[in-house]
Amino acid sequence: MNCSTPSGWPVTSFNFPPWTNKIRPLVGVLGAGGLVYVTCLVTWGFSPKTTDVGYQPEQPIPYSHALHAGKLAIDCRYCHVAGSGAHASVPTTETCMNCHGMVKTKSAKLAPLRESWAKDEPVDWVKVHDLPDYVYFNHSAHIKRGVGCVSCHGRIDKMEVVAQEHTLSMGWCLDCHRNPEAHLRPQDLITVMDYTPERPQLELGAEIRQKNNINPPTDCSTCHR
Ligand code: HEC
Ligand code: HEC
Ligand code: HEC
Ligand code: HEC
Ligand code: HEC
Numbered sequence: 001m002n003c004s005t006p007s008g009w010p011v012t013s014f015n016f017p018p019w020t021n022k023i024r025p026l027v028g029v030l031g032a033g034g035l036v037y038v039t040c041l042v043t044w045g046f047s048p049k050t051t052d053v054g055y056q057p058e059q060p061i062p063y064s065h066a067l068h069a070g071k072l073a074i075d076c077r078y079c080h081v082a083g084s085g086a087h088a089s090v091p092t093t094e095t096c097m098n099c100h101g102m103v104k105t106k107s108a109k110l111a112p113l114r115e116s117w118a119k120d121e122p123v124d125w126v127k128v129h130d131l132p133d134y135v136y137f138n139h140s141a142h143i144k145r146g147v148g149c150v151s152c153h154g155r156i157d158k159m160e161v162v163a164q165e166h167t168l169s170m171g172w173c174l175d176c177h178r179n180p181e182a183h184l185r186p187q188d189l190i191t192v193m194d195y196t197p198e199r200p201q202l203e204l205g206a207e208i209r210q211k212n213n214i215n216p217p218t219d220c221s222t223c224h225r
Contacts, residue, residue, distance in 0.1 A: 056163035057126040061112050069193070070157040076149055076191040088139050090125045093117050128162050129153075136225050145214050148190045151176070151183040157193040173223065177216035181205030184214065 068074050079091035093116045100110055116123045131137055142152075149156065154165030166172055176183055184205040189195050197204045208214070 052164065053167055054163055055128060056161055057128060059126055059161065060124050062109050062161075064160045065156045065162060066158055066160050076156075093123055128164055129168060131168060134224060136223050143190055144187065145212065146184045146187045146190065146208055147176075147180070148183070148185055148192065148195060150193050150195070155193055170223075174218060177218050180214060180216055181209055184208040 068079075069076060079095055080088045093113060096113055097117055100113060104110055112123060143149075152166060156162065181202050182205060185195060185197065185208070
């Protein structure tokens with residue numbers, strides 16, 4: 001079925017923004033004309049792929065960021081190459097085996113990891129954050145300009161299981177694109193989760209912005225191309 005939004009934006013997979021919850025009951029009284037729309041709403045609204053704040057799928061291995069990124073203080077970039085590419089990507093089995101070839105080698109929790117290693121097949125990690133396909137996003141465009149991971153993902157180093165912290169809605173993107181000062185920091189500190197600025201954030205942010213000529217675009221073609 002070819003679903004499109006009320007605004008006519010053509011999409012094949014689509015996560016409705018939270019405000020549609022409010023209008024869902026209303027759609028029922030729209031009658032036959034609203035039928036396709038209702039079907040689309042139901043398909044999208046209740047699809048397990050719908051990502052939202054708090055979305056926290058179960059993972060095939062009980063991997064904990066609180067342990068690895070928090071307690072063991074392994075830098076994010078050891079496992080995620082978010083700094084260099086457009087995509088952050090999840091680590092390969094080999095990255096885990098650098099340690100787990102020696103540490104906790106008998107752990108039952110790590111059985112799926114050893115199986116993945118033996119069979120040379122990747123672990124089926126479940127995606128947590130997932131923008132609709134019609135949105136263009138680029139990690140390195142943010143990282144290299146000094147937007148920290150925590151601004152968009154929250155305190156990952158305290159999460160036993162990763163949960164989505166922000167809506168990832170268009171309004172959320174634009175809020176920061178219009179006023180990035182609140183989120184700019186020295187580029188070498190982007191993975192520091194408990195970063196506290198030496199001076200008032202807005203003052204420092206404005207300075208970094210001016211010095212590096214940071215101007216996040218807000219025209220449609222930035223994110224829809
Ligand atoms: C030892 C390796 C390792 C380290 C270090 C690590 N991660 Fe991860 N990360 C993973 C794995 C494995 C997954 C996929 C499973 C999951 O979601 O928990 C993941 C998932 C994520 C996700 C969710 C991805 C999605 O599907 O949307 C985010 C966001 C993330 N990590 C951010 C961070 C941040 C920020 C840091 C540093 C504070 C960090 N990670 C440190 C291994 C690591
Ligand atoms: C830099 C080393 C290092 C890397 C890389 C690493 N781990 Fe670990 N991991 C550890 C250590 C050390 C422990 C044990 C902590 C303890 O003493 O309980 C551990 C514990 C675990 C446990 C709990 C095991 C148990 O029986 O309690 C799981 C599950 C786990 N790691 C999964 C992973 C996965 C999946 C990856 C790859 C994404 C990974 N680890 C990468 C060092 C590492
Ligand atoms: C400006 C906001 C923003 C910042 C800063 C950011 N991320 Fe993300 N991240 C996202 C969004 C949005 C997605 C979903 C991308 C998609 O679905 O195409 C995502 C997805 C991910 C994923 C899932 C894999 C992927 O590429 O889709 C990982 C892992 C991740 N981020 C880790 C990190 C780490 C580590 C940092 C810091 C070095 C970081 N992110 C900084 C917004 C951000
Ligand atoms: C916390 C702040 C913040 C959030 C949230 C954020 N951005 Fe950005 N974005 C920036 C900054 C800062 C830049 C860099 C602007 C520059 O280089 O002048 C940027 C740049 C970009 C660029 C590259 C623009 C170009 O042509 O150079 C794209 C694409 C982009 N953002 C898309 C998104 C999307 C899509 C989202 C939401 C899913 C998002 N951003 C959320 C701050 C943010
Ligand atoms: C900084 C990134 C960014 C910019 C700039 C941007 N968008 Fe979006 N847009 C998004 C994201 C992210 C979504 C997905 C929202 C969701 O999944 O809830 C979206 C969704 C949409 C949708 C479908 C959802 C809805 O609200 O109906 C339309 C239509 C849309 N954008 C139109 C536009 C137009 C027109 C412009 C220019 C005026 C624009 N966008 C500029 C990021 C952006």
